[in-house]
Amino acid sequence: MVSRGQIAFDLPEFDDGPDLASYRWILANISGGKDSAAMLYELVRQADAAGVPRDRIVCVHAALGRAEWEGTRELAAEHAAAYGLRFEVVARTGADLVDRIAERGMFPDASNRWCTSDFKRGPVRRLMTSLVREAQDGGHLGRVRLLNVMGLRADESPARRRLLAFSHDGALTCPCQNCMLRRAALESAERRGVPCPKDKKPGHGASNTVRHVDTWHPVHAWSTDDVWSAVARSGLRPHPAYAAGMPRLSCSFCVLASRPALIRAAQLRPALAAEYAAIEAKTGHRFQNDLSMAEIIAEAERTKVATIPCWEG
Ligand code: SF4
Secondary structure: OOOOOOEOOOOHHHOOOOOHHHOOEEEEEOOOOHHHHHHHHHHHHHHHHOOOOHHHEEEEEEOOHHHEOOOHHHHHHHHHHHOOOEEEEEOOOOOOHHHHHHHHOOOOEOOEOHHHHHHHHHHHHHHHHHHHHHHHHOOOOOOEEEEEEOOOOHHHOHHHHOOOOEEEOOEOOOOOHHHHHHHHHHHHHHHHOOOOOHHHOOOEOOOOOOEEEEEEOOOOOOOHHHHHHHHHHHOOOOOHHHHOOOOOOOEOOOOOOOHHHHHHHHHHOHHHHHHHHHHHHHHOOOOEOOEOHHHHHHHHHHOOOOOOOOOOO
16 A cells, blocks of 8 residues: 555656656755665765766755754764765754644644654755745746655655655646646546545645656665665764664654663653653643653663664654
8 A cells, every 4th residue: 555645656667766867956855864874875876877967966954953863963964065965954943843842732643743744844845945946047947856855764664664665746736647637536526526535636745836746765675784784885974873772863752762762862861851851741741642751761760771673653
């Protein structure tokens, strides 16, 4: 089953992945973590082989504020600079993620990941808007083709396993043939007063009348070992949080993280853990439904570091 909102390409020539040279912009989403470092290595390797000029590749880091591990933004900049790539930082306007959780009086969770939509997807789409304008100012005529590249992997979770490695980021206002067919199916269902099947509906993606956006996960099929060996080959510096025992980078305290990972993070960042616990105490909303930050802190104080499995997110 394909993840909701993704639009598969029906044409056989798309089976092998994107034609990199056909995009005006290639947007590499980099967090400073191992998966995005491996993704960047693989993207640059394939882009070089396809003869794509490096000034078409833009690295983007979505900044979350103090919820992130210290130094991730600087490390992401270092990763981009290693390949001589342009580096942009985007962020939500206003409060950072920790302050926003306090403002809303609730933590995000698996079914309501407003952290991702507000702090990553939204700001990255604003960058797409300015890149389109930049291309138009430079004389580009017609819709601007943009490839959004991320380091998500099937191994990470069932939800990520369902993602297509390459898909169209379709939307109601996208005039491409795929989206037109879906719009027609939706209109027909509405006329007949019947529900339109989810896999036939237009998506809520980033494409619109001025930009055609596709999404690519070049390391989707890679294992964790594949990722680490690509990072070793790339020469890119991994974040010290890995050596300290964290299996993933992301937010220091991700609402989707496993209990052992959260306990280790609380040992490494006790001040931030205390901030989350204070938000819990003030709002009465727990960090995870069945695990409070107060419990995480208490366990961090009496636990030794053990092997930490990855978590599903
Ligand atoms: S790492 Fe976790 S908490 Fe942070 S933005 Fe992503 S899903 Fe939300």
